[in-house]
Amino acid sequence: xxxxxISLKTGLAILALALCFFVQITLGEITCEHLDRDTCAFAxxxxxxxxxxxxxxxxxxxxxxxCRTSEIEADKLKGWIEIDQCIKACGLDRKTLxxxxxxxxxxxxxxxxxxxxxxxxxxxxxxxxxxxxxxxxVFLPRFCEVDxxxxxxxxxxxSSGFVAAGPVHEHVKSTxxxxxxxxxxxxxx
Numbered sequence: 001x002x003x004x005x006i007s008l009k010t011g012l013a014i015l016a017l018a019l020c021f022f023v024q025i026t027l028g029e030i031t032c033e034h035l036d037r038d039t040c041a042f043a044x045x046x047x048x049x050x051x052x053x054x055x056x057x058x059x060x061x062x063x064x065x066x067c068r069t070s071e072i073e074a075d076k077l078k079g080w081i082e083i084d085q086c087i088k089a090c091g092l093d094r095k096t097l098x099x100x101x102x103x104x105x106x107x108x109x110x111x112x113x114x115x116x117x118x119x120x121x122x123x124x125x126x127x128x129x130x131x132x133x134x135x136x137x138v139f140l141p142r143f144c145e146v147d148x149x150x151x152x153x154x155x156x157x158x159s160s161g162f163v164a165a166g167p168v169h170e171h172v173k174s175t176x177x178x179x180x181x182x183x184x185x186x187x188x189x
Contacts, residue, residue: 030079032069040067042082042124043128044074048105052098068182072099075127086122091116101132105141 035043043051044107056064074080089111103109112118119126122171126140133140148170 002060003058028079030081032067035067035081037065037067038094040065041183042087042092044077044080044124045069048073048078049172050074053096055097069105070099072131074124075131077124077127080124082122082124086118086125089121090118092125099128099132101136104129104133104136104138110143112128119144175176 030043030046032043032045032049032174034042036183037053045051047069049069051067052067052070054068056066058064082092086092089112091109113125113129114146130140135141
């Protein structure tokens with residue numbers, strides 16, 4: 001019975017991924033500055049730059065939110081708005097401000113990120129966190145497989161001197177060698 005449940009979940013994840021590709025094709029040009037608060041976080045512009053949600057304070061003191069283009073490039077992805085199924089499966093929040101590696105220190109988040117529903121079905125999220133982890137000196141696939149225990153992986157990050165501070169793009173730019181993210185899964189036919 002458990003294998004049927006896992007197969008159903010995998011089938012639904014593949015269907016959601018295929019639907020996502022269809023939706024991405026029909027949307028056309030994606031510009032971060034044109035995205036609203038509910039689609040900005042975890043999106044990638046048509047130019048391949050990641051979109052970030054920022055909180056602005058107006059002169060009146062009123063808070064507002066704006067979607068901006070970051071300097072962080074996505075590997076092999078362009079024109080992508082993350083689907084709700086991946087946001088949920090990976091333990092993400094659409095209201096996330098900026099891009100940060102801080103969440104890699106949270107065991108609840110890493111457990112969801114490393115789960116098959118997220119890791120095997122959400123290439124945009126995996127690409128983002130693969131590069132964030134690499135910027136901190138951590139290889140995400142190894143991190144996720146350490147005894148199949150993400151909490152131990154979190155301990156390894158902490159013991160390796162990982163410090164989540166400042167804008168992530170500074171860390172990502174400082175890598176000496178190019179880092180290859182996991183390949184995107186082929187579309188089911």
